[in-house]
Amino acid sequence: METPDPETLHRYLAMLAPGTPLRDGIERILKGRTGALIVLGHNRAVDQVSTGGFSIDVSFTPTKLRELAKMDGAIVLSGEAERIVTAGVHLMPDASYPTEETGTRHRTADRVSQQTGKPVITVSAAMSTITLFLRGTTRVLERSEVLLARANLALQTMERYRARLFEQTNKLSSLEVQDQVTVKDVTFVAQRLEMVRRLDAETAAYVIELGTLGRLLEMQRQELTGRLDELGDLLELDYSDPEHRIHLDGLTELSAADLLEPVQAARALGFGGNDHLDTRVSTHGYRQLAQINRLPTSFASRLIDHFGSLQELFAATINDLLAVEGIGEQRARVIRDGLVRLAESAYADQMD
């Protein structure tokens, strides 16, 4: 049996998030201190494990769910929880499906989900918990207050890591201007970026689970992640050559401990076994040029192709810049001024 992929799990967690009609119905069941066994989806396999009960086929409302949960047996909903298909059903899954659950409701839910491939939700009368069973995976839904507290902590940590990422990026920029960059400096930035990305993924998962309660959190998350993808793309461009490519995605496979190891991280990035951490590397200058206002990316590529390196670009006069196809007097001045400002701020950072 295939274990569910994260997107499938997130889809069902979103259907069960606070503010959705399904969660509303479940919360009412919890308040009434009764339990429930709900199959989300109706197919032949579900029919095969169902006995008894009665077919109702009515549109879903939280109140109807709560009323039907007062009866013994399971409730079967349509796949999108828009209709209540049957109620009072006795489920008889094949007992050979393994389960570590205790209690017949939870054992049944686990097995039915494995046998039919459909998600099954239990509301425990004894423990006041909501559990999602999905093809052998079990997920107890946390209470909203707990989720919110965890999500806020992840967001705060992300904010701190992001500040450090930008400190490290500024340091890299200064070193680039002085042509003093080593593999270690690039690796540091990439490691920090990956850490922020991991915290972002964690926060995004909380946002899904929090439903309408996660809206504010999502706005804050988006504000923090705005320029991260761009930074990653430019970093790859800056330190990749046709015969030697750098891949930030290489870091995604590393465990949390390995990610903190510069040697492991450098290798995963593609710097290769021979590149010692102290080996000098030079930027092409994409990240630096992206900081010059009103300079379209196509011009940045053209400048880099023409001059070959950031150092050559810094040395270029207005006349040298005019020799690049498509660059006129005005744009040449903007580029020249921008480059001077970049060099100045790099030296100013160094003095701080």
Ligand SMILES: Nc1ncnc2c1ncn2[C@@H]1O[C@H](COP(=O)(O)OP(=O)(O)OP(=O)(O)O)[C@@H](O)[C@H]1O
């Ligand atoms: N095979 C089944 N098909 C349909 N409903 C079931 C089935 N097994 C249990 N239930 C429902 O679950 C209810 C509670 O059963 P039981 O107390 O054994 O389960 P549990 O897992 O301990 O649940 P809880 O935590 O709510 O006490 C039953 O009264 C019945 O409504």
